[in-house]
Amino acid sequence: MIHIPSLKSTTKKIPIQKLAAPNMLYLPLTTYKGTLSTIVEKDSYVKKHQKVAASEGVFASSIHAPASGYIRGEVNIDNQSYLMLENDFKEVAIPAKQFTINNITEDEILSTLLDFGIEGSGGAKFPTHTKYNTGSKPIDTFIINAAECEPYLSADYTLLKNYTKQLLEAIQLMQKVIKASAIVFGIEKQHKELKPLILQTAKNQDIPVKIKLLPNEYPQGGELQLIKSVTGKEIPKGSIPANYGIVVSNVGTLWAIYNAFYKGTPYTNRIVTISGEKAENIGNYEVAIGTPVSYILETIGLTWNATSQTVILGGPMMGKAVQQPEIGINKGSGGILIIPNPTNKRYNCIQCGYCVDVCPQHLMPMEFARYSTTEDILQLKNFHVNDCIECGACAYICPSDVPLMNSIFKGKELLKATSL
Known part of the structure; x- marks a missing residue:
C-alpha cells in the first residue's frame, strides 16, 4: 500500500447540495457483467421512478427514471449504451412503495433490492441482492466500507456525518438477512472524528457496532485489503467473501438501501464529490443518475474543454477519463474531478519494480x-x-x-x- 496526499479536507466540510436534474438524462445501460435491455418504447412517456430497463440472471439489475418525461431512444457514447430520457420537469411520479419494516421478510428484502436496482456504489456496481443472498452461510462479520481511500472523494464521509441514523437503520434492516455476529465500520484515521458520532448513534438505536480505524493508505478501501485489515483474514483472489463468513457493504450502497425501504424510492440519485485543481464550486452533490458530465460542468461554472483539462468520472486512481461530454453519471460514480491535462511524456519501463x-x-x-x-x-x-x-x-x-x-x-x- 502507498500513502497519497489527500485533498479531502475542504470538500468533506461542505454540506451536501442537490443538483437540479438536466433537460436530457443519459441513463447507463451497462451494468456488472452485462447490459440492461430497454423495457419501454421510444417516445413513450414515463413517470419518475418507473423502471425503464432491466436484465436477468444471477447478476440481474435494473434502472429507473430519475424524472418524468419522454424516452428518446438509445445512443452509443464511447462504446457504452445509454437510454435518453427527456425531462418534462413535471415530476410526475409513480406512488412510493410502502414497507412494514418490523414485519418485512428476508425474501421481500432481497426481491426489493433487485426490483429497485440497488447496486454497489463503490465502483464495481455489483448487484446488492446477489451479495446479500448468502443462503445458509453463517456470517461472522458485516464490514461497512467507509474507508473511501481515493484522494479527493468525500461523498461517503458526508453521508456518514449527516445521515448516521439512517445508515444504521439500513444496516439493521440488512441484518435481518445476513444475521452477522459483528458489525464493524472500517474508517481511515484521518476521519476518526466520525467514531464517537457513529458509536453514540448506534448506542441510541441499540445496534452493537465496532469501529476499526485504518491507516491512511491506498488502496485501503479495496475489498480484500479491507477484509484483511478488519479481520486479519487473507482470502483468495476472486473468491466470494460470504464463503469466509464476511459481507462488505459500501456506505453509498447503504444510503440507496435506506431510500428504497424507508422512502420507497429506487436507486435514481447518488452523492458525488466534485473536486480537482481546475474545478469551481467544489463540494458534495446529490445528482440524478444519468446526469451528463457537460451539464454538471456548466452548473458549477465550467465548460467542456478537452484541450486544457481532463475530466475523470470516479476517483483519480480508479476512475476513467471522460471522452465525451454526454456521458451520464452511473450508480458507481463517486466523483467528478476536473484536473489539468498532463504535460509529461511517457517513457519506457526501467524495470525498477x-x-x-x-x-x-x-x-x-x-x-x-x-x-x-x-x-x-x-x-x-x-x-x-x-x-x-x-x-x-x-x-x-x-x-x-x-x-x-x-x-x-x-x-x-x-x-x-x-x-x-
Whole structure:
C-alpha cells in the first residue's frame, strides 16, 4: 500500500447540495457483467421512478427514471449504451412503495433490492441482492466500507456525518438477512472524528457496532485489503467473501438501501464529490443518475474543454477519463474531478519494480505493459491480469509514466475475447 496526499479536507466540510436534474438524462445501460435491455418504447412517456430497463440472471439489475418525461431512444457514447430520457420537469411520479419494516421478510428484502436496482456504489456496481443472498452461510462479520481511500472523494464521509441514523437503520434492516455476529465500520484515521458520532448513534438505536480505524493508505478501501485489515483474514483472489463468513457493504450502497425501504424510492440519485485543481464550486452533490458530465460542468461554472483539462468520472486512481461530454453519471460514480491535462511524456519501463512493491494483489504490472503491447494472451493469463483490481497504484508510483492502466484494460479485453 502507498500513502497519497489527500485533498479531502475542504470538500468533506461542505454540506451536501442537490443538483437540479438536466433537460436530457443519459441513463447507463451497462451494468456488472452485462447490459440492461430497454423495457419501454421510444417516445413513450414515463413517470419518475418507473423502471425503464432491466436484465436477468444471477447478476440481474435494473434502472429507473430519475424524472418524468419522454424516452428518446438509445445512443452509443464511447462504446457504452445509454437510454435518453427527456425531462418534462413535471415530476410526475409513480406512488412510493410502502414497507412494514418490523414485519418485512428476508425474501421481500432481497426481491426489493433487485426490483429497485440497488447496486454497489463503490465502483464495481455489483448487484446488492446477489451479495446479500448468502443462503445458509453463517456470517461472522458485516464490514461497512467507509474507508473511501481515493484522494479527493468525500461523498461517503458526508453521508456518514449527516445521515448516521439512517445508515444504521439500513444496516439493521440488512441484518435481518445476513444475521452477522459483528458489525464493524472500517474508517481511515484521518476521519476518526466520525467514531464517537457513529458509536453514540448506534448506542441510541441499540445496534452493537465496532469501529476499526485504518491507516491512511491506498488502496485501503479495496475489498480484500479491507477484509484483511478488519479481520486479519487473507482470502483468495476472486473468491466470494460470504464463503469466509464476511459481507462488505459500501456506505453509498447503504444510503440507496435506506431510500428504497424507508422512502420507497429506487436507486435514481447518488452523492458525488466534485473536486480537482481546475474545478469551481467544489463540494458534495446529490445528482440524478444519468446526469451528463457537460451539464454538471456548466452548473458549477465550467465548460467542456478537452484541450486544457481532463475530466475523470470516479476517483483519480480508479476512475476513467471522460471522452465525451454526454456521458451520464452511473450508480458507481463517486466523483467528478476536473484536473489539468498532463504535460509529461511517457517513457519506457526501467524495470525498477516499484509497481510490484505497491501492488495490493502482489502482481507484476510491468509485465502487463510488455504483453499487452505484443498481445501475448497466454502470458497475460500467466501473469494473472484478471486478478488486477484496477486500483491504479502502479501507475501512480511509476517513475517512467508507463501507461500501465491502459495496458491492464487492453490485457483484460484481449483475454475476454478468447476462451483462455
